Amino acid sequence: MNETISRRGMLEGLAALGGAAFAPKAVLARGADNLGTTAASVGVTFGSAAGNQIYSDFSYEHLFGETRLITSEWQFKMAAVQPNQGVYEFWHADNLLNYTVRSARKLKAHCGFWQAFNPSWMSGLSTSQLQYTFDKHIDTIIPRYAGKVYAWDVANEPFWPADNNPGGFGGGPWYQAFGSGWVKRAFQRVSALDPTAKLYLNEAQCDNNGNGLGPVIRPALLNLVSDIKNAGLRIDGVGLESHLDMGMPYDDVQFGAYCNQLAGKDVKISISELDVRDFSLPDDPATRDKAIAARIQSFLTQALKSPAVDQIVTWGLSDKYSWLKGLWLDQRGATFRQPRPLLFDENMQKKAAYTAVGNALNSRKRA
Numbered sequence: 151m152n153e154t155i156s157r158r159g160m161l162e163g164l165a166a167l168g169g170a171a172f173a174p175k176a177v178l179a180r181g182a183d184n185l186g187t188t189a190a191s192v193g194v195t196f197g198s199a200a201g202n203q204i205y206s207d208f209s210y211e212h213l214f215g216e217t218r219l220i221t222s223e224w225q226f227k228m229a230a231v232q233p234n235q236g237v238y239e240f241w242h243a244d245n246l247l248n249y250t251v252r253s254a255r256k257l258k259a260h261c262g263f264w265q266a267f268n269p270s271w272m273s274g275l276s277t278s279q280l281q282y283t284f285d286k287h288i289d290t291i292i293p294r295y296a297g298k299v300y301a302w303d304v305a306n307e308p309f310w311p312a313d314n315n316p317g318g319f320g321g322g323p324w325y326q327a328f329g330s331g332w333v334k335r336a337f338q339r340v341s342a343l344d345p346t347a348k349l350y351l352n353e354a355q356c357d358n359n360g361n362g363l364g365p366v367i368r369p370a371l372l373n374l375v376s377d378i379k380n381a382g383l384r385i386d387g388v389g390l391e392s393h394l395d396m397g398m399p400y401d402d403v404q405f406g407a408y409c410n411q412l413a414g415k416d417v418k419i420s421i422s423e424l425d426v427r428d429f430s431l432p433d434d435p436a437t438r439d440k441a442i443a444a445r446i447q448s449f450l451t452q453a454l455k456s457p458a459v460d461q462i463v464t465w466g467l468s469d470k471y472s473w474l475k476g477l478w479l480d481q482r483g484a485t486f487r488q489p490r491p492l493l494f495d496e497n498m499q500k501k502a503a504y505t506a507v508g509n510a511l512n513s514r515k516r517a
């Protein structure tokens with residue numbers, strides 16, 4: 151099947167937007183043999199997070215021909231859309247929406263609320279001011295994008311056991327505002343304002359048995375999904391981020407079983423932020439690439455045994471733009487070796503990890 155975007159699809163998209171601000175430009179074709187097509191053949195949507203590098207680096211943008219879905223890496227976050235109190239700036243979010251319309255990709259808007267990385271003006275707000283901010287934010291952004299985005303990550307990373315709150319919930323402004331009920335409140339209000347977007351709850355660490363994280367967060371997340379459902383609220387999917395860490399204990403078979411448990415709650419599952427942290431691996435790039443690919447293949451093969459897993463989204467496509475480069479710089483300094491967390495290297499060339507994703511997808515055919 152040809153990957154070229156149909157003119158009709160583009161025109162329909164533009165019409166839906168009421169006329170986009172940009173001239174249509176399709177993502178380049180990458181031929182029939184790409185991860186988007188392989189994934190679709192086994193009922194999976196393959197996607198990636200995108201930052202604004204897709205507009206400036208054409209060789210990077212070209213890689214997005216592999217995808218069928220794009221998650222906003224930061225453009226829909228509160229710090230981006232409300233950088234000053236009560237002042238909304240939508241151009242980054244709008245640009246990405248327009249880009250996905252032009253290129254006929256689904257857009258997952260990430261994220262409605264997260265306790266971390268909020269705009270600095272929020273610090274020092276009283277509880278009642280936080281409550282107002284929360285509701286007002288939803289009432290402002292959701293109607294703007296209703297019917298246009300494919301999905302919302304309504305709530306991001308509600309759990310952080312180290313904060314010692316009941317049920318493993320993380321502390322932060324939204325917990326301060328509404329207690330653990332902040333998650334249900336967000337689902338209730340977003341659902342009312344956008345009845346068509348798929349609504350996701352996104353959480354980290356479920357793949358990770360270290361630091362008392364996965365073993366606490368996995369059951370807590372199951373409970374929260376039940377709680378949302380029991381309240382009569384709509385939740386369509388759960389995102390399991392899957393920032394895999396080679397230095398942490400893990401059990402991929404256990405993770406696959408967990409996907410089945412979640413599926414029992416009648417939700418779809420997205421592997422929503424896949425990449426591999428290689429800080430603990432030896433320096434040699436070939437050795438690292440091999441170990442990373444083996445881990446990805448094992449992890450995804452187990453996850454894909456659960457029919458509810460219908461999205462695989464990597465957190466970027468090329469090592470060149472991975473968020474882990476920033477983290478690495480903070481921890482080890484610029485002269486240390488660069489991390490190799492993604493499917494394409496710094497020069498946009500496929501790595502073993504790319505093949506590993508394809509192999510795991512194909513394992514679903516044989517299952």
Ligand code: 9MR
Nearest residue numbers: 201223224227260267306354391423473
């Ligand atoms: O990759 C994202 C980075 O560019 C942003 O600066 C950061 C703060 O907004 O968020 C990063 O993405 C995070 C995601 O939103 C939630 N899960 C963890 C991701 C990596 O930190």
